[in-house]
Amino acid sequence: MNQMLDVLSRRRSVPLPMMGEPGPTQEQLDQMLAIAARVPDHGKLAPWRFILYRGAAATGIGEALAALVEAREGDSMTETRRMVEQNRFTRSPLVIGVISTAKPHVKIPEWEQVMSGAAAAMNLIDAAYAFGYGANWVTEWVAYDDEAKAILGIAPDERVIGFIHIGTAKEVIEDRRRPVMADIVTEASAPMV
Structure with a gap:
């Protein structure tokens, strides 16, 4: 089996509690993002963008999210919930927001633009695995x-495709049960005329 097929056949989301340092180097990250952008994109619109959440910015965002939740929930906010919000973007060394900027277009349906962004997210995950890192795609x-x-730097008219957490798996991750191919694959047949 060639190296690419090996990586793709073993890809498995790393649960966030099992993710840690190190994260990708800047050079690796630059390559991952370039690979992520190599997706079908009818009309060459690049209807997506990436936001990097890491370091002090991720910590500050967590504090702002905790403050937002506290303003909404008041005294009913638990300390556990506060910690969850504060750590939301620091559970891995790097989080990349894949953001859909899809808009109405005379030729390219918005759905195709959104799906191009989803393909970019999956390419990003595959690139992370090719470099030996683990990844997890969440929205929340x-x-x-x-x-x-707004706290995350995302405009009201933009949609989140996903937040891709990237880091190193702290332990071996067991594979989960996968679909049986016979249950999800059918062969088309010609219509009777």
């Missing part, structure tokens, strides 16, 4: 909340 409540999106 912050992807759908306008105030949280």
Whole structure:
């Protein structure tokens, strides 16, 4: 089996509690992002963008998200919830927001533009695995909340495709059960005329 097929056949999301340092170097990250952008993109619109969350910025975002939740929940906010929000973008060394900038277009349906962004997210994950890192694609409540999106630098008219956490698996991750091919693959047949 060639190296690419080996990486693709073993890809498995790394649970966030099992992810840690190190994250990718800047050179590796630059290559990952370039690979992520090599996706089908009808009309060459690049209807997506990437936001890097790491270091002090990720910590500050976590504090702002915790403050937002506290403003909404008041005294009912638990310390556990506060910690979850504070650590939301520091659970891995790097989080990359894949953001859809799809807009109405005379020729390219918005759905195709969004799917191009989803392909970019998957290419990013595959590139992370090719470099030997683990990854996990999540959205969570912050992807759908306008105030949280503002904290994250996402415009109201943009949609979150996913937040891709990238780091090193701290332990071997067991594979999960996968679909049986016979259950998900059918062969088309010609219509009777």
